[in-house]
Amino acid sequence: MNGYPDGIVKEPPEWLSRRRLLDALILRLKGAGQRLAIVLLDMLAIGVLWILVSYIISWHVYGVIAYTLVPWWLFGVGVVEAAAVWESFGRSLGHRLARKELRPRQGGKSTLGQRLVYYIAWHITVLPMVGLLASPPWHERLAGLSLVPFSMEGKKPTPWWRTSSGLFMAVFLCAAVAAAVSVTMDKESLTRLFTQAGRTVKFWKALFSPDTSILLPSIRDLVVTIFMAVIATSFAVVVAVPLSFLAARNLMRGPIGRPIYTVLRGAMSIIRSIEPVIWAIIFLVWVTARRAPFAGVLALWVHSIADLTKLYAERLESIDPGLVEAITSTGAGRLQVLRYAVVPQIINPYISFTLYRWDINIRMATVVGVVGGGGIGQRLYFYLKNLAWQQAGTVMILIVILVWAIDYLSARLRAKLA
Amino acid sequence: MTSEAAAGVRPKARAEGSTLRRRFLSFLLDWMIWGYIAYGVMYLLNAYWWTVPLERYYSTLTLPSWGWPLAVLGTLEMAVWSRNLGRSLGLKAFGYEVWGADGKPPTVGQRVKRALLWHLSVLPLGAGFWSSPERPWHDRLAGTELHVLPSSPAPKRRKALFSQWGIMSLLLIALTIWLGWLIIKIDPRVLIRRWDEGSRIWLEMLHPDFRYFARPDPAFELRNLSFSILDMAVVTLFMALLSTILGAALAFPLSFLGARNVMGFNPAGWLVYFVMRGLFNIFRSIDTMLWAVIFAVWVLWGSPLAGVLALTVHTIAALGKLYSEQVEGIDPGPVEAVAAAGGSRIEVIRYAVIPQVAPSFWAFTLYRWDINVRMSTVIALVGGGGIGDLLFYYKNQGDWPKVGAVVIVIVAIVWAMDYISGRLRERIV
Amino acid sequence: MAEPYLVVEHLTKVYERGQVLALKDVSFTVEKGEFLVVIGLSGSGKSTLLRCINRLVEPTSGRIFLGGVEITRLSAREMRKMRRKIGMIFQQFNLIKRATVMTNVLTGRLGYNPTWRTLLGLFPKEDRELALKNLERVGLSDKAYVRADELSGGQQQRVGIARALMQEPELLLADEPVSALDPATSHSVMQYLEQMNREDGVTVLASLHFLSLARRYGTRIIALKEGRLVFDGPPEAIDDAKFKEIYGEEAEQVEVR
Known part of the structure; x- marks a missing residue:
């Protein structure tokens, strides 16, 4: 060996080295994570199906909304047990999505006994979650089964209606649609849907005989809408470009950078998930309805900042690091690298995203107007509310033309940039 | 060659x-x-x-x-x-x-x-x-x-x-x-002059009132029933779900009529193609919110059905366009192969076109589901039903803590659905 | 002597309103059971010629007879019926990548089954058995339910062959069947074609890039150059001069073993 007599080891054995231990831990955590994900997915699916079914039953039988029909703890136990049974005795949805299956370690077919052992051991392993860290996890070891990648080789496929997950998905889909239908369609609105079509006839007619007397003021409002989009977009760019550098994962490293990145991305994604319309409502109270277009612009601006920052930052994250390396290797400073390696890669995508957002903002500006944010949308809403169908139709034509034109223009310009 | x-x-x-x-x-x-x-x-x-x-x-x-x-x-x-x-x-x-x-x-x-x-x-x-x-x-x-x-x-x-x-x-x-500044009457001073008002709203929203999260709010009535925030959130999700399923189911067959390569290059096919694409474009450029107003007046103000219909119409148009562009971008090889084996046009679609476009169809549908969830949270503001009803109600009451609660629920829903649809799309593509 | 099996008369194909002439007045005949190889540079019209025979490409003028039937005159519906007897395999395999091998092979039976059945994917039991048999023949029986894009190039082309076999064809069109494959796989694929030709008596029309492959497998060779037929004869008749004429002065012969 290394000059020492047998039995005396100078160095710690290799499996004890820190790296090996760490690797092993990570490997196990990964395995545990995957198994846990499968279990959670199964429980989620079963839980949601349960909720859907009880929703339908309670709505139609009792005329109230109830999500479980049983006490919450019973619901919990039921879901866990159902998931355990499904995973032990069949190929569950989670297995299917993870493209895994349970097979005896020795090959051949699994027996009912093995499955039973698996089911019982599952409770000891998965519920306290410790057994999952073992490799293989306790319940699999006890049952002599292992979770292996699923393969179709040399097999005949079972049609979906003869697999448990296929049947489950079918039932799930039916329940979801049934629940959705029973919630959204009540008798009154359905009958009105079929009897009250006449109310909109004037509107459809107006699409072919516009009221020209309101054309000029409508075009004025259209101009306001366009300017709302332009101003909101350009001011958003000014804010979003610097923010995007702070929100790019690859640029923000270290103990200061990473928290900034996390906070910024989180905030942007919260802001983004609130529709501009909601922002407009808030801003309308703030700046008063007298300044409706201003409130609309603020709403669009806030939402655009969040959206553009995300788009820009994602683009920054996917820049080619090779070019950065090359420029850095010439001895360039940080700003020079930025100017000569980063900016050339992002300038066209940035412009393209901006155009795209401008396109969206035009649409959004009309929508924001509907809740009182000024511009053409407000005019349209006014006419619609007062059942002035002919005027509403006229305004609608203008909006369609505008949106079309902008859509076309922005698509053409973006195609040129790409 | x-x-x-x-x-x-x-x-x-x-x-x-x-x-x-x-x-x-x-x-x-x-x-x-x-x-x-x-x-x-x-x-x-x-x-x-x-x-x-x-x-x-x-x-x-x-x-x-x-x-x-x-x-x-x-x-x-x-x-x-x-x-x-x-x-x-x-x-x-x-x-x-x-x-x-x-x-x-x-x-x-x-x-x-x-x-x-x-x-x-x-x-x-x-x-x-x-x-x-x-x-x-x-x-x-x-x-x-x-x-x-x-x-x-x-x-x-x-x-x-x-x-x-x-x-x-x-x-x-x-x-x-400069022009925009004047036309929109931008005045940042207002934001400061009315700072008290503005900051009060924000502060109150940041202290959300979740009292009626799971319990129906007796003050809020829709068609003689009280609803909690959770109830309305579920309704919102159902609206998005139904409109996505309906929209995708209808857009699927229509998209083939709007694809050049499927419709062929004869005058009749060209006409159908042109009409379909035109309709998709027109219906798409009228925003969901505007459709909602029309349907709300037609069906019933505040009925979820109006929202579902509005979302569906827009979904059909938007997905129809995306789908047909995918159909136009397929690899013609399998089409040739199926035709060479004696397949009719409909068999070509079934065996050579659909398998090729299926993944992107799913991805677009999930993407649309995401958009529909976002839209359905606000469609109530124009009479389309859903959680926005509560939002608007509380806002009109000036009850900002409750508005804050609703907004937080909306953010949670949109976030969760965004995440799920993103993950699923990753898997598909 | 009876009428030859396949007769091509004065076949001309012009693409794009008279701008590109792909085939110029091509005439030849093929006897039943022949293994005819079409050679020529890329762009010489080989693919167009093969596609004109099953009318994936509509000829501009000229007539084609197959077994005494003038196929250039058939209606679209009759042509679809006729295509059942004409199998085809492709350079890029043209499989449905996201479907199973089984589904791919079964598409070869589309012409034999009513549309309502095929739309639902309900192929008769005999067809499925035949599919398994044909897969076995090309050595892929254990891959029947694997997705087509998980196979290697050579395996994919063998699926293509199985699909053509499903049609129980009398004539097989092979459009550069081995161009996308490496030399070793090429021979195995060509041998399947040879086997079909010898054992099942299928007439084969294959376009090939390499002369060595053409010599090895073809019973007769025709050559196209810029859409014209420049050679028609047995493989041995192509000498150096003929080769230069077909492929141009700079060309060198490459052996594929």
Whole structure:
């Protein structure tokens, strides 16, 4: 060996080295994570199906909304047990999505006994979650089964209606649609849907005989809408470009950078998930309805900042690091690298995203107007509310033309940039 | 290989035919830019000095009867001179540059000559272009040429900021922001003047009131029933779900009618294709919120059905367009193979087209599901039902803590669905 | 002597309103059971010629007879019926990548089954058995339910062959069947074609890039150059001069073993 007599080891054995231990831990955590994900997915699916079914039953039988029909703890136990049974005795949805299956370690077919052992051991392993860290996890070891990648080789496929997950998905889909239908369609609105079509006839007619007397003021409002989009977009760019550098994962490293990145991305994604319309409502109270277009612009601006920052930052994250390396290797400073390696890669995508957002903002500006944010949308809403169908139709034509034109223009310009 | 050869023929012919059109568009762009500048200057004059006899309205102006021809001719002249005395934005955008026929940059004399001759050559119905569209009279007489950039010799160009088009772009941006500022009546001081009001809203929203999260709020009634925030959130999700399923189911067959390669190249197929694409485009450009108003008046104000219908209509149009573009982008190989095995057109769709487009169809549907969830949270504001009903109700009550609670629930829903649909899309693609 | 099996008369194909001439007045005949190889440079019209025979490409003028039937005159519906007897395999395999091998092979039976059945994917039991048999024949029986894009190039082409076999064809069109494959796989694929030709008596029309492959497998060779037929004869008749004429002066012969 290394000059020492047998039995005396100078160095710690290799499996004890820190790296090996760490690797092993990570490997196990990964395995545990995957198994846990499968279990959670199964429980989620079963839980949601349960909720859907009880929703339908309670709505139609009792005329109230109830999500479980049983006490919450019973619901919990039921879901866990159902998931355990499904995973032990069949190929569950989670297995299917993870493209895994349970097979005896020795090959051949699994027996009912093995499955039973698996089911019982599952409770000891998965519920306290410790057994999952073992490799293989306790319940699999006890049952002599292992979770292996699923393969179709040399097999005949079972049609979906003869697999448990296929049947489950079918039932799930039916329940979801049934629940959705029973919630959204009540008798009154359905009958009105079929009897009250006449109310909109004037509107459809107006699409072919516009009221020209309101054309000029409508075009004025259209101009306001366009300017709302332009101003909101350009001011958003000014804010979003610097923010995007702070929100790019690859640029923000270290103990200061990473928290900034996390906070910024989180905030942007919260802001983004609130529709501009909601922002407009808030801003309308703030700046008063007298300044409706201003409130609309603020709403669009806030939402655009969040959206553009995300788009820009994602683009920054996917820049080619090779070019950065090359420029850095010439001895360039940080700003020079930025100017000569980063900016050339992002300038066209940035412009393209901006155009795209401008396109969206035009649409959004009309929508924001509907809740009182000024511009053409407000005019349209006014006419619609007062059942002035002919005027509403006229305004609608203008909006369609505008949106079309902008859509076309922005698509053409973006195609040129790409 | 034959198709490649065939494809090689087409673009050249198109490029030749479009020279005049491109020139015209480039000129039109310059003309429009000067028109816009004139409008902006008039507007600013009107806003600040009140010297021009115009109607003072916030976005358009009314000119006296003699003003219109003056404006048209004035902007035309500006366009002509700007195109000849430097590289205007219109020239730059289309990659044109005026160049001497001798291969040198044109002299000032040549430029002026070309501008003057332009009137003789173009104004009489473009007579100068009749003999040779490539090099009309004014170019020939002034000894210049209009180069398309890649083919022109590379001269020492000025920096963008010192060229005419660079200065013009900056000017246009500044003008636009100035105009927008005035037209929208932007006034940041309001934000500060009403700071108390604004900050009160924010503070109250940040102290959300979740009392009625799972318990129905007795004060809020819809069709004689009380609902909790959770109830309305579920309704919202169901609206998005139903409209996505309905929309996708209807868009799926329609998308094949809107795909060129499936409809074939006979006149009937072309007509169907054209009508379908037109309908998709029109229905798509009317936003969901506007559809919701129509359906709310039609069906019932505040009924979720109105929201579902509005979302469905927009979903059909949007998905129909995306789907048919995917169908048009398929690999023709399997189509050939199935046809060669004796498959009919519908069998070709079933065995060669659908398997190819299925993953992207799923991805688009999930993406649309995501959008529909977002839209359904606010569609109630125009009578479409869903959680927005609560939001609007509480906002009208001025009950901002409850508004805050609803907004947080909305954020949670949108976030969760965004995450799920993103993960699923990753798996599919 | 009876009428030859396949007769091509004055076949001309012009693409794009008279701008590209792909085939110029091509005439030849093929006897039943022949293994005819079409050679020529890329762009010489080989693919167009094969596609004109099953009318995936509509000929501009000229007539084609197959077993005494003038197929250039058939209606679309009759042509679909006729295509059952004409199998085809492709350079890029043209499989449905995201479907199973089984589904791919079964598409070869589309012409034999009513549309309502095929739309629902309900192929008769005999067809499925036949599919398994044909997969076994090309040595892929254990891959029947694997997705087609998980297979290697050579395996994919063998699926293509199995699909053509499903049609129980009398004539097989092979459009550069081995161009996308490496030399070793090429021979195995060509041997399947040879086997079909010898054992099942299928007439084969294959376009090939390499002369060596053409010599090895073809019973007769025709050559196209810029859409014209420039050679028609036995493989041995192609000498150096003939080769230069077909492939151009700079060409060198490359052996594929």
